[in-house]
Amino acid sequence: MTRNAAGVLLSLMLLLLVLGSSGCAASEKKAVADVPRMPAEGLKSRLGDPSLAVIDVRANGDWKESSAKVKGAIREDANSVADWASDYPKDKTIVLYCA
Numbered sequence: 001m002t003r004n005a006a007g008v009l010l011s012l013m014l015l016l017l018v019l020g021s022s023g024c025a026a027s028e029k030k031a032v033a034d035v036p037r038m039p040a041e042g043l044k045s046r047l048g049d050p051s052l053a054v055i056d057v058r059a060n061g062d063w064k065e066s067s068a069k070v071k072g073a074i075r076e077d078a079n080s081v082a083d084w085a086s087d088y089p090k091d092k093t094i095v096l097y098c099a
Helices: 003-012 040-046 060-065 078-087
Strands: 052-056 093-097
């Protein structure tokens, strides 16, 4: 992983269902401080783990302009969480990242 990609991972980290205001979280909304976070090294050590789903929710322009992308991450539209949130099993660890 490049230094830039690691920096992106550190700065963008990865919230489980942070997009609660978009309908992604359970009915009980959590404060951002309550949402579990995964440090970059923790994510790096789990890449390729079938129980992990990494979802890149950066805006199209941010994604296209960035050379830092997490290998295996799935691109989803942050504005359409309700359309895709149910596609991911609840027994997986879901990691969302954005710019």
